[in-house]
Amino acid sequence: MDTDVVIAGAGPTGLMLAGELRLAGVDVVVVEQLAERTGESRAGGMHSRTLEVLDQRGILDRFLAVGQLTPVGHFSGLWLDFDGLESRRPLPLMLLQDVIERLLEEWGTELGSRVRWSSAVSGIHQDRDGVTVELRTAEAARATLRARYLVGCDGGRSTVRKLSDIDFPGTPATMTALLGDVELPDLPEDFIFMRRCPGGHFSALALEPGWHRVITSEYDRVADRDEPATFEQVRQSLIRLAGTDFGMRSPRWISRFGDAARQAARYRKGRVLLAGDAAHIHYPAGGQGLNLGVQDAVNLGWKLASVVRGQSPESLLDSYHTERHPVAESVLHNTRAQAALARPGAQTDALREVFGSLMVFDDVNRYLRNAITALDIRYPVDGFHPLAGRRVPDADLKTPDGTTRVYELLHAARPVLLDLRGSAELAAAAGDWAERVDLVEARSEDGHWALPAVGEIPAPVALLIRPDGHVAWAADTGGFDTAALRNALGTWLGPAQRR
Ligand SMILES: Cc1cc2nc3c(=O)[nH]c(=O)nc-3n(C[C@H](O)[C@H](O)[C@H](O)COP(=O)(O)OP(=O)(O)OC[C@H]3O[C@@H](n4cnc5c(N)ncnc54)[C@H](O)[C@@H]3O)c2cc1C
Known part of the structure; x- marks a missing residue:
């Protein structure tokens, strides 16, 4: 074997996965078809749960230092x-995708992963022991x-998905959105957000001093996906x-997207897995795609390592x-x-008027923001405790050596058995x-912990936290079910190793 894992694609998903695998000591090579970074940015920010995930790895400060x-x-x-x-x-956190990718790559490099640029996956053969990945490299060498x-973290048009013959069912585009990063000298306001017009809507968002991102959305017009978008079209x-x-000039980047929504029928076929846009595409409303991909990577990384x-x-x-799969399904929805x-x-x-007036109600606002921020996710793990399957809150803790937070315990991406009562029974x-x-x-430090979509619950007395920050088992004051x-432990960490 040349390596344990090949990751196709050095976008946010592939880079996050590379870091996760390296933390667990797995050998990994990221192959990327581009010769170098383009500096282009589709996404402009990250939501709460992604920020928590970066905090769980101890790298959030790098992002906070340059974002807003x-x-x-x-x-x-x-x-x-x-x-x-x-x-x-x-x-x-408002931060351009290009900066997010650079910071993730820097982290991965510190952990020992490397990106092989100018290396496009062009063939896959899997057998019982492994996968042979064919690459088209610079100078068309093989x-x-x-x-x-x-x-396969190789984006919405994933070659890995296609070569693996994995279906990508969903709904086709019904509109065309054009995007241009441009100068807009005649814009009368600082920015315009989703201004509605008879044919659709448009935005002009302040990107960086002197630069705006224009996004136009026109309905019931679907452009040919393979035809390049032009400045004149925008x-x-x-x-x-x-x-x-608005005097639009000096295009830095022009692109196009739509509202097609599709999802891979399966995320694993033998030794091939899919993550990020390779597994799901959707209209970028609410800014969820990059977040979804990073969180796919954090769910997959420790499992693949194990x-x-x-x-x-x-x-x-x-x-x-x-x-x-159900998480992306609800984002598509x-x-x-x-x-x-x-x-x-x-x-x-x-x-919209009716919907907008409903959003004034706390419960409606909470339901929508929990969905957009991905804080409401509950995985189907065994157990009835309200924490079971949910992401653990970042509670303040007092340890024999001082104070800490739950997320500081997850920096090494290892499972944590948190004993909040001091019980020899748990260690045994x-x-x-x-x-x-x-x-x-x-x-x-708190008697109660707050959970999105649940409210306040009494602090548990013991927790098994997976490396992705989700709770695999929890116990209340009533006592431990050691069999559970x-x-x-057997389900998530592998069979017992008799000592
Ligand atoms: C206008 C717009 C705004 C958006 N805003 C947001 C936002 O604010 N927040 C948010 O969360 N999401 C947003 N998104 C979505 C977000 O950009 C994507 O979901 C995200 O880039 C997906 O990351 P990824 O790593 O899975 O795929 P990608 O970013 O597409 O990366 C895939 C990588 O794989 C490489 N590749 C492709 N084929 C091969 C091959 N054969 N071999 C090797 N490498 C290959 C590509 O060159 C690329 O570098 C937005 C999208 C659009 C269009």
């Missing part, structure tokens, strides 16, 4: 209120890499919608599909709803997994 926290989030252009969001990181697993579209081009190390059976990888709410016309205007029950789990004794704990 803003209380701005929306559902189809209708403002969401983030006040009272049950997270230490409630506000979205090369191969042999790995135990291949993960200009003409803006004139159709706004009646002016299988590569021989600790867990291959079947653990199926839980990646079981857990993440909410973006379809947002696309419908953005269509032009008097009926949609009325629907987990003894057969002693080398695979970090046993931490602490006290919760051992069952959870």
Whole structure:
């Protein structure tokens, strides 16, 4: 084998996955078709749960240092209120995708992963022991890499998905959006957000000093996906919608997208897995795609590492599909709803007014913001405790050595058995997994923990936290069900290793 895992694509998903695998000591090569970074940015920010995930790895400060926290989030252009969001990181961070990718790559490089540029996956052959990945490299030379697993993080038009014959069912585009990063000297306001017009809507968003991002959305026109978008198309579209081009000039980047929504029928086929846009595409309303991809990577990374190390059976990888497929499905669902709410016309205007007045109600606002921020995810793990399957809150803890937070315990991406009562019984029950789990004794600083979509619950007395920050098992003051704990340890960390 040349390496344990080949990752196709050095976008946010592939780079996050590379870091996760390196933290677990897995050998990884990222292959990227581009010769170098383009500096282009589709996404402009990250939401609460992604910020928490970066915090869990101890790298959030790098992103906070260069981005801007803003209380701005929306559902189809209708403002969401983030006040009272049950997270230490409630506000979205505005940061261009290019910067996010550079910071993730820097982190991966520190951990020992490398990106092979000018290397496009062009062929895949998998057998019982591994995958042979054919690459088209610079000067059209051919090369191969042999790995135990291949993960396609190669975007919406994923070659890995197509070569693996994985279906991509969904709904086709019904509109065309054109995007241009340009100078707009005649724009009368600082910015315009989703201004509605008879044919669709347009935005002019301040990007950097002197630069705006123009996005025009026109309905019931679907462009040929393979025809390159041009500056003139953006200009003409803006004139159709706004009646002016605001003096638009100096295009830095022109692109096009639509509201097609599709999802891979399976996220794993033998030794090939899919993550990020390779597994799901949708209308970018609410800014969820990059977040979804980074969170796919964090769900998959530790599972793949455990299988590569021989600790867990291959079947653990199926839980990646079981857990993440429904999450993307519900994002596709909410973006379809947002696309419908953005269509032009008097009926949609009325629907938006009704929807907007409903969003004033706390419960409605909370439901939508929990969905957009991905804080409401609950994976189907065994157990009835309200924390089971949910992301663990970042509670303040007191340890024998001082104070800490739950997320600081997850920096090494290892499972944590958190003992909040001091019980020898817990350590004894987990003894057969002693080398695979970090046993931490602490006290919760708060008597109650706040959970999105649930509310306040009494602080638990013990928790098994997976490396992705989701709770695999939890116990209340009523006592431990040690059989359930051992069952959870076996499910997520692999069979017991008798000492
Ligand atoms: C206008 C717009 C605004 C958006 N805003 C947001 C936002 O604010 N927040 C948000 O969360 N999301 C947003 N998104 C979505 C976000 O950009 C994507 O979901 C995200 O880029 C997906 O990351 P990825 O790593 O899965 O795929 P990509 O970013 O597409 O990366 C895939 C990589 O794989 C490489 N590749 C492709 N084929 C091969 C091959 N055969 N071999 C090797 N390499 C290959 C590509 O060159 C690329 O570098 C937006 C999207 C659009 C269009």
